Amino acid sequence: MFEYQSKKLLKQAGIPIPEGMVVSSPEEASEAARKLARSVVLKAQVWATGRAEKGGIKFTDSPEEAAAAARDMFGLKIKNLSVEKILVEEKIDIESEYFAGLVIDDAAKSPVMIFSSMGGTGIEEAAGEHPDKVVRASVDVLKGFREFEARDLIRRTGISGGTLTRLSRTLAKFYAISREYDARSAEMNPLVLSKQGQVYAADCHFVVDDYAVFRHPDLGIEVAREFDRPPTELEKIAYLVERNDHRGTFYFFQMLDEVSKKENAIGFNGAGGGGSMMSMDAVLDRGFKLANYCDTSGNPSASKVYRAAKIILSQPNIKGYFASGSGVASQEQFHSARGLTKAFGEEKIAIPAVLRLGGNFEEKAIEILHTYLKDIPGKVEGYGRDDAPEFCAERMKKLITENQFLPHKVRPVTEPEIKERAYSFKTVTGEIHIDHEKCGRCAAKGCVEACSPGILKLEKDMPVLAISREEAEKGKCTECLACEIFCTYHEQDAIFIRLPIPGLKEYREKVIKEQKKESRERE
Amino acid sequence: MSILVNERSKVLVQGITGREGMVRTRLMKDYGTNVRAGVTPGKGGQEIYGVPVFDSVKQAREECGDFDISVVFVPAFLVKDAALEAFDAGVKLAVLIPDRVPINDVLELARVSKQEGARFVGPNTLGLVSPGKAVLGMIGGRAESAREWFRSGSIGVSSRSGGMTSAISYYLTQAGLGQSTIIHVGGDAVVGLSHPEVLLLFEEDPDTEVMVMFGEIGTTQEERVADLVSGGRLRKPVVAYIGGKAAKSGTRFSHAGAIVEGSRGSHESKVELLKKAGVHVADVLSDIPKRAGQLLKERGRKR
Numbered sequence: 001m002f003e004y005q006s007k008k009l010l011k012q013a014g015i016p017i018p019e020g021m022v023v024s025s026p027e028e029a030s031e032a033a034r035k036l037a038r039s040v041v042l043k044a045q046v047w048a049t050g051r052a053e054k055g056g057i058k059f060t061d062s063p064e065e066a067a068a069a070a071r072d073m074f075g076l077k078i079k080n081l082s083v084e085k086i087l088v089e090e091k092i093d094i095e096s097e098y099f100a101g102l103v104i105d106d107a108a109k110s111p112v113m114i115f116s117s118m119g120g121t122g123i124e125e126a127a128g129e130h131p132d133k134v135v136r137a138s139v140d141v142l143k144g145f146r147e148f149e150a151r152d153l154i155r156r157t158g159i160s161g162g163t164l165t166r167l168s169r170t171l172a173k174f175y176a177i178s179r180e181y182d183a184r185s186a187e188m189n190p191l192v193l194s195k196q197g198q199v200y201a202a203d204c205h206f207v208v209d210d211y212a213v214f215r216h217p218d219l220g221i222e223v224a225r226e227f228d229r230p231p232t233e234l235e236k237i238a239y240l241v242e243r244n245d246h247r248g249t250f251y252f253f254q255m256l257d258e259v260s261k262k263e264n265a266i267g268f269n270g271a272g273g274g275g276s277m278m279s280m281d282a283v284l285d286r287g288f289k290l291a292n293y294c295d296t297s298g299n300p301s302a303s304k305v306y307r308a309a310k311i312i313l314s315q316p317n318i319k320g321y322f323a324s325g326s327g328v329a330s331q332e333q334f335h336s337a338r339g340l341t342k343a344f345g346e347e348k349i350a351i352p353a354v355l356r357l358g359g360n361f362e363e364k365a366i367e368i369l370h371t372y373l374k375d376i377p378g379k380v381e382g383y384g385r386d387d388a389p390e391f392c393a394e395r396m397k398k399l400i401t402e403n404q405f406l407p408h409k410v411r412p413v414t415e416p417e418i419k420e421r422a423y424s425f426k427t428v429t430g431e432i433h434i435d436h437e438k439c440g441r442c443a444a445k446g447c448v449e450a451c452s453p454g455i456l457k458l459e460k461d462m463p464v465l466a467i468s469r470e471e472a473e474k475g476k477c478t479e480c481l482a483c484e485i486f487c488t489y490h491e492q493d494a495i496f497i498r499l500p501i502p503g504l505k506e507y508r509e510k511v512i513k514e515q516k517k518e519s520r521e522r523e
Numbered sequence: 524m525s526i527l528v529n530e531r532s533k534v535l536v537q538g539i540t541g542r543e544g545m546v547r548t549r550l551m552k553d554y555g556t557n558v559r560a561g562v563t564p565g566k567g568g569q570e571i572y573g574v575p576v577f578d579s580v581k582q583a584r585e586e587c588g589d590f591d592i593s594v595v596f597v598p599a600f601l602v603k604d605a606a607l608e609a610f611d612a613g614v615k616l617a618v619l620i621p622d623r624v625p626i627n628d629v630l631e632l633a634r635v636s637k638q639e640g641a642r643f644v645g646p647n648t649l650g651l652v653s654p655g656k657a658v659l660g661m662i663g664g665r666a667e668s669a670r671e672w673f674r675s676g677s678i679g680v681s682s683r684s685g686g687m688t689s690a691i692s693y694y695l696t697q698a699g700l701g702q703s704t705i706i707h708v709g710g711d712a713v714v715g716l717s718h719p720e721v722l723l724l725f726e727e728d729p730d731t732e733v734m735v736m737f738g739e740i741g742t743t744q745e746e747r748v749a750d751l752v753s754g755g756r757l758r759k760p761v762v763a764y765i766g767g768k769a770a771k772s773g774t775r776f777s778h779a780g781a782i783v784e785g786s787r788g789s790h791e792s793k794v795e796l797l798k799k800a801g802v803h804v805a806d807v808l809s810d811i812p813k814r815a816g817q818l819l820k821e822r823g824r825k826r
Contacts, residue, residue, distance in 0.1 A: 106713050106717070107717075107743050109633035110634070111630065140634065141627070141630045141634050182627050184626055184712075211623040214600065246598075247542070273683075273684050273685075273739070274710075277767045278766050281766075298622065299543070326684065326686025326690040328672060328693040329689070330664035330668070332664065358690075359686075388808070475542075
């Protein structure tokens with residue numbers, strides 16, 4: 001959350017904050033300064049620390065000065081982030097600065113309130129040098145952090161009198177609001193005492209627990225991920241996929257701002273935190289960069305892995321696709337194999353892929369990959385639990401070299417035409433269309449047999465649902481993709497499973513435009 | 524012997540009628556876990572793989588007697604209530620499978636379980652297995668795999684990564700080294716039983732000779748293990764691997780966290796402290812079975 005958003009919460013809790021407003025243009029900044037009618041401070045709203053040194057904080061004495069300062073600030077890039085909003089606040093005459101923070105102690109399994117009689121920038125170093133000025137108290141979550149506890153805590157730094165009571169009251173409220181909004185960590189730094197004896201939270205920062213964002217729709221958090229920067233467009237698309245499908249985990253973030261044609265970067269698809277990190281180490285050790293980090297685990301549906309692959313393949317110029325997890329996964333690996341098969345088949349990727357899908361049913365998973373992906377332009381190799389990640393990373397390197405470092409070209413999102421007469425039904429996150437006219441030419445009717453939940457049957461020799469449409473839509477159809485893959489590769493290509501990814505079509509159009517522009521420029 | 528679970532432990536499954544609950548109940552039953560009953564509010568009266576389903580834990584207890592353990596498969600936002608219900612009915616160990624459980628819920632469970640003299644594993648755990656005796660959760664995926672991958676023996680395995688829990692144990696089995704109990708402590712920042720607590724249980728277990736720990740960056744679990752080894756409270760040999768060498772540090776830690784932890788939590792800090800304490804830190808995964816095998820032999824000679 002931005003500073004101004006965090007401050008809104010403090011205000012809600014009754015903690016005094018400097019009077020101020022958020023602006024998005026120099027004109028608004030001068031208007032704000034006029035309204036406040038005193039000296040003001042302009043603070044750039046960016047997700048980065050150390051903004052003061054980069055010119056992200058300025059004090060001004062008149063509306064004209066405020067407009068000029070805002071003009072400079074809107075042009076700034078702080079840690080690669082452009083300034084889009086500025087907080088204009090009354091300037092406070094500061095008597096003293098303090099620090100207050102709430103963190104979670106994983107050893108004690110409880111929140112810890114930290115208070116320091118020194119605040120402001122460089123508090124970490126200062127705290128190291130003056131341990132006597134930093135005090136901590138473990139909080140009993142069943143009781144909360146009460147004012148008398150705050151008093152006993154702050155007292156230990158030598159603060160007394162009215163300041164002690166005012167700070168204690170603030171600290172107790174600070175705990176309550178942090179807890180109410182499920183903050184994973186929160187800090188007020190500096191917490192200041194003005195020359196007039198008032199306590200203000202001059203700056204504050206809340207990090208809301210990703211897992212609890214659902215409890216706080218009023219915060220309007222778009223992407224519940226603990227990033228140190230705003231999410232990219234592709235990350236937002238990925239987050240929607242995760243939010244709309246609770247089967248398994250899909251976590252995606254980009255590690256490079258941009259992949260150039262020359263960069264030796266790959267698309268990464270890990271499975272499970274530990275296995276992913278180990279696999280990452282193996283590829284990084286071989287001189288690769290990772291365009292993205294991605295984790296598809298916790299027994300995801302084939303459709304979720306399909307969407308993950310489509311998103312990874314929306315990154316231009318990657319040189320290969322590397323999937324690897326722990327190697328001994330409890331999840332049924334053929335789901336991942338089918339998801340990858342559908343995605344790679346549609347994309348007809350020309351870059352090589354090394355897919356280490358060790359674990360339950362790995363033999364079946366590898367067989368699916370090798371059977372159905374042998375004819376796409378890029379080479380696909382599947383591996384299992386007895387193939388170490390180091391070996392697989394070595395294979396990736398070899399294949400990319402053999403492929404002469406061909407960069408991945410992003411293709412537009414296309415769909416086959418769906419005939420009006422097609423037999424169609426909805427699934428949890430998509431729809432299935434079967435062209436019965438083509439089915440008439442099919443000898444095998446293998447789709448019914450391939451269907452893992454067994455929800456298809458033959459009626460007048462045509463595949464139809466053996467259950468009600470409602471049941472299929474509610475999840476009896478697990479979107480295992482087996483029927484489509486069978487039909488596409490063994491028979492008439494009569495089945496199409498539509499799995500929409502909101503926003504991806506438009507995103508790719510933009511990427512393709514860029515691709516074209518780049519190649520024109522080179523000519 | 525083994526820790527936390529054996530073939531006699533009486534097990535309850537909460538959320539037994541859900542997608543994962545059903546599939547994993549089958550795994551547990553097939554493997555030989557003593558699953559006595561299941562609970563899904565509003566679905567009482569059914570049977571899942573021969574296990575009777577009740578509307579509440581109390582009702583299940585009235586019908587089936589006390590439970591030692593509850594394995595929880597309910598959606599993340601209901602995990603706290605489910606675990607509190609289990610503790611209230613006298614369950615002493617809850618295994619919390621779901622991920623994305625709010626951290627405040629976990630803190631509350633930690634506080635209440637302490638008061639009740641109960642413990643919990645997870646959240647965000649694949650579960651645990653005492654090979655040849657019982658499996659809790661979804662580790663192994665299905666009974667055939669669990670039997671093939673894990674063998675009974677004297678190495679205790681504790682891991683913060685689910686997949687790696689299975690991977691390490693499988694590679695130990697391949698090297699002819701069986702396991703006493705294998706436990707995935709869970710991937711979250713705060714978990715019920717963490718590495719130091721699990722390793723102390725292995726220390727007390729007469730059948731565990733060597734311990735293997737798969738650690739990761741973040742939290743203070745591995746540092747606390749180093750402290751226990753230095754302080755002489757863990758005397759059995761420990762082989763450790765710390766993942767996340769290449770992961771970008773700093774993204775997970777806010778300012779406030781840095782004040783409390785100092786340099787703790789990073790890959791270097793963990794490896795350095797563990798090595799200093801005399802723990803065998805493996806550089807690549809394949810070193811783990813090698814080192815564990817050597818240490819097991821050495822212990823055999825000393826006896």
